[in-house]
Amino acid sequence: MKETVLITGASSGIGLELAKCFAAEGCRLVLTARNQAALEKLAAELKQKHHAESIVLSADLARPDGPKQICNSLAAQKIVVDVLVNNAGFGLHGPFAQLPLQKQLDIIQVNVTALAELTGLFLPAMLQRGQGGILNVGSVAGFVAGPGMAVYYATKAFVQSFSEALAAELEGTGVTVNVLCPGPTETNFGPVARGDKVRARQTGKMSAETVARYGHAAFRRQKVIAIPGIKNQAAVLLTRVVPRRTIRNVIKSYNTFKE
Numbered sequence: 693m694k695e696t697v698l699i700t701g702a703s704s705g706i707g708l709e710l711a712k713c714f715a716a717e718g719c720r721l722v723l724t725a726r727n728q729a730a731l732e733k734l735a736a737e738l739k740q741k742h743h744a745e746s747i748v749l750s751a752d753l754a755r756p757d758g759p760k761q762i763c764n765s766l767a768a769q770k771i772v773v774d775v776l777v778n779n780a781g782f783g784l785h786g787p788f789a790q791l792p793l794q795k796q797l798d799i800i801q802v803n804v805t806a807l808a809e810l811t812g813l814f815l816p817a818m819l820q821r822g823q824g825g826i827l828n829v830g831s832v833a834g835f836v837a838g839p840g841m842a843v844y845y846a847t848k849a850f851v852q853s854f855s856e857a858l859a860a861e862l863e864g865t866g867v868t869v870n871v872l873c874p875g876p877t878e879t880n881f882g883p884v885a886r887g888d889k890v891r892a893r894q895t896g897k898m899s900a901e902t903v904a905r906y907g908h909a910a911f912r913r914q915k916v917i918a919i920p921g922i923k924n925q926a927a928v929l930l931t932r933v934v935p936r937r938t939i940r941n942v943i944k945s946y947n948t949f950k951e
């Protein structure tokens with residue numbers, strides 16, 4: 693039997709496109725997010741196009757019991773997860789002091805705590821079986837500080853560091869960990885983060901399909917850090933040589949809106 697792949701944030705964007713990549717390989721999917729209708733629509737599409745079986749699990753990862761709910765529900769159905777894709781995430785644009793504090797704590801809960809908890813819940817069984825994989829969705833934001841989106845960038849720095857550290861810890865165990873680091877991508881992320889506010893400076897965005905295909909291929913090749921797109925790769929390279937103060941100023945200006 694092919695692998696069972698649990699994907700968080702599968703209701704839209706990069707997670708939805710990653711689900712298509714794994715379904716095309718014949719994997720069984722566990723699709724989770726809050727929007728159950730969108731997950732069911734995707735499950736029907738994957739069945740029709742790829743004859744893929746999907747289990748739909750609606751869960752809110754901003755709730756502290758979200759990860760355990762997912763794990764318990766799968767255990768009750770005796771479903772073993774071979775691959776965990778920690779993709780769910782969101783951010784909010786604006787200065788830290790002006791944004792609602794609870795919403796910012798929710799970002800940490802979804803992007804950091806739930807990601808670490810799901811990893812902790814599923815990794816031991818993978819290690820026992822001597823096989824498995826974890827694909828975390830980070831961001832190019834994980835390489836820099838992000839004035840104008842401070843909490844979001846900081847959560848992605850955690851994802852970057854955590855993923856790289858785990859990848860090294862797990863060498864030789866049969867379990868792999870990778871981090872996909874997209875740059876600006878055409879998804880619901882922008883509308884969720886900014887509402888209808890528009891950036892003062894626009895950049896070209898990659899499609900969610902291109903990003904997911906790149907991330908999926910990199911996961912299969914066991915490439916620990918996967919940065920899709922030459923512009924994003926160049927930007928990350930620059931962060932190694934440009935002074936941090938300059939980077940902070942560039943990101944601050946990038947994260948400002950049109951009046």
Ligand SMILES: NC(=O)c1ccc[n+]([C@@H]2O[C@H](COP(=O)([O-])OP(=O)(O)OC[C@H]3O[C@@H](n4cnc5c(N)ncnc54)[C@H](OP(=O)(O)O)[C@@H]3O)[C@@H](O)[C@H]2O)c1
Pocket residue numbers: 700701702703704705706707724725726727728751752753754755779780781782783802829830831832873874875876877878879880881882884900
């Ligand atoms: N788009 C970009 O420019 C970009 C760049 C770099 C990294 N990323 C990262 O890529 C990942 C996917 O985002 P995306 O761009 O594809 O945006 P998206 O289209 O908004 O997708 C985000 C996904 O996360 C889920 N999610 C959000 N809050 C959740 C919660 N409380 N509980 C459970 N699921 C939740 C959403 O599902 P529901 O709303 O149905 O719950 C949705 O499926 C995120 O980790 C994001 O940080 C995005």
